[in-house]
Amino acid sequence: MTLVTADPATFQGKGVARRLMSRPPTAIGCIVALTIIVVAIAAPIVAPYAPAANDFDAILSPPTFAHPMGTDELGRDTLSRAIWGARASMLAGILATLLAVVVAVPIGLISGFYRGRIDGLTMRATDAMLAFPFLIVAVLLTAILGPSLQNAALAIGLVQIPKLIRITRGEVLGLREESFVQAAIADGAPDRSVIFRHILPNTLNVLLVQATVVLPFAILAEATLSFLGLGVQPPTPSWGVMLTAAQPYLGTAPWLAIAPGMAILLTTLSFNLVGDGLRDVLDPRLDR
Amino acid sequence: MSPVLDVRDVSVRIRVPSGHHVQAVDRVSFSVEPGETLAIVGESGCGKTMLAMAVLGLLPSGGEITNGEVLLDGEDLRTATPSRLRDIRGRTIGAVFQEPMAALDPVLTIGRQIAEVIQRHEGLSKDAARGRALELMSLVGIPDPASRIDQYPHQFSGGMAQRVVIAMAIACRPRVLLADEPTTALDVTIQAAVLRVIDSLKHQLDMAVVLITHDLGVVADVADRVMVMYAGRVVEEADVLDTFAAPQHQYTRGLMGAIRHPTRTPPRSRLTEIPGMVPTLLAPAQACAFAPRCPLADDRCRAELPLLGPIRDHHAVACFHPGVPA
């Protein structure tokens, strides 16, 4: 029997992209998601008005040619605010995801690789972290640090960490037993090298799929926190903030609620589609 | 004696995700009589499992029988309604498959799983069915059934689990037992025991047994007749002794050469390997499918399809150069 010493080719860059785009729903998701990202980055150029630009002649006006999505109670253009709001959501989403990944992956790697006491401690710690529903954490954090976009992102990221640790650890535990890792260890490779050159690259698939799950959650969470007053503070535009402001005017100006909500829905939907597609392509053993 | 199961000229086609069709079975016929064991032999991919699934009416979605008849005691199963097929499965035809541990539902006791068949087909009460289950467990040789009937599959070893599966398959005294690689996943020492159980049940219940396998050792052990399949077609069919004594098809000879016989294989000789792999046909074969791997193949083999024809008493072969040792 030949000893298997080569790494399994799990991440094949170009092939993945091609297979992803071959499925209509995923392709649509990718295009929409990318568009939203571009819009968020290019907000100053794309938005017809500045987010705080008041037009007191057109307070609470329904959709017209000048203001395709109407105006709010201060005469601000809803469409522009929605476009600028994309920035807050994207920023929060990316910050939170980055935080979660940067903290969770190393811990998961170490915990899974070395096992023993460290692993036991990590497991208990994640159990404790998992004991707090997201909103409680957000509430506590904003009570201590004050409400803001950064603190919202912090809370969102924190909440994702235990789950990500568990997932990374799970992958590492499995990979440890693979022959190519055993071979590297037997060869006398230092732990650091084994982890970085053999184990980490093979966990990237799963992590990528997870990132596409975390991001939509983060966007939803930021909107929720802003809605509750725990995140972005007015007058900075954020979809959640816009929805809070829209509530009192539901009867008289329903369009104020529709635009930001649709924006959130489109964003999360497209990222979820991409996530589903990635999961199908990269990890077919996950029964879908 | 008339055959219990008479499969005539059956073809099976399967649609694969890419849209193509695969000819899994191409005009195969066979029949079995009560008390007789027919072994269907061939490598993986030769269509033997699809043939069994076709008989059972359990082809995967995308699969269909495109030709022929499947006569069970004269009734054509191909035209039977799904409801009728469900009545027949488990009652008139029993089936045993390859991985016994996977074949059992992990969350139900084996007593419940055996009783389930009996209750479904014979309408017995729970207690009566349970009693029957105990008898069946003894019949298949499970020691101390009373203490094991309420256990779960994971508490059974592979050999014992397969006996449970066999018990479920014969619970309603079927006329035919279909066994698809029943011993392949078991230890060599357990294989013989399980085969014994099947054989003894065959005599006790006067069943016809269709035994699908790639293992010629199993064939030599329990089969009365052999049918060799290749790429969805039958290439040779004969009584078991005849097949071993004088194989007519090069493929059959190749299969035999791949086993080590205690007296006939010269010591320290190399086992012959048949170079190449079984092809997957996208359409019915127009020529001999084995030709690419056959040392005897000539232009006629590559241009024309050899049909199954009798060569001796009770011995048929599909080859233009039968009986010629390579």
Added chain:
Amino acid sequence: MSRYFLRRAGESLIALWLATIVVFIGVRSLPGDPAIAMSGEGREPAANALIRQRYGLDEPLPIQYLRWISITITGDLGTSIRTGQPVTAEILSRIPTTLELAGLAGLFAICFGLPLGIAAAVRRGTRLDYLAGSVGLIGLSIPTFWLGIVLILIFAVWLEVLPASGYVPFLEDPIQNLERMILPVIVLGSALGAVLLRQVRSGMIGSLGSDYVRTARAKGLTERQVVVGHALRNSLITVVTILGLELGALISGSVVTESIFLIPGFGRLIIEAVSRRDYPVIQGVALFSAVAYIAINFGVDLLYSYLNPKVRMGSTAQ
């Protein structure tokens, strides 16, 4: 089984202990006077000094923790700064409302997610499957609060068939109570239902393709016996575990739902406490959630081990 039970109980207790440490650190980090933050009292100097002594606030942190935990464990969570009522009593008075909301929402989620998930798996690849999949995906992606607002818009403002908000206790007027629960339950249950739908579908697809289902079919069992008796039974185990994990999402979801529909439940209490800087209430809420969540998870684990014979019996092959 008992060994498993003991081990899980031990792990839960450790997690609980760690969680209390987290809450303690959180409370100590709150701005302002810690004496007031922890107890809700002590605005006059005399009372303040007493509290400082009781909670050991002039002693090293670990001692403070010990004192705090010994007080808290008796159920004394301090007094609400806003109402002057004991925090524990206030929380307990709000729980039944949220339980009703969450319970009904869970029921809704099961009634909508389970059958759709099963149907999608059994009719895989058909239009029903794609429809169910789309419903699931949208349910996952839609922001809860927006769904609430839109439903209020449609049913309360435009169609005027349901009330926009408010709560009437069940015992006072069951019909009014349920009428006002309809929209909140739909809102809270939708996300959970969508998750359930997807999980059931993927679990069922797995079961339906398994060898034991093939055996069940070979036994001639009716489709119903196969799908429900075998495939569903096996998938349910994983589904139950996942549901248990998502229960925490119900707590988060109830915060938003109760805020929109003005339901005076546990979720809304959290928001009120934050906006009013009612620190003892925040402390109580955090502790309560942690305890509840760990207890639920422990319960789900036990349920899982009961349902899965391999864990229940231990595996000894014979």
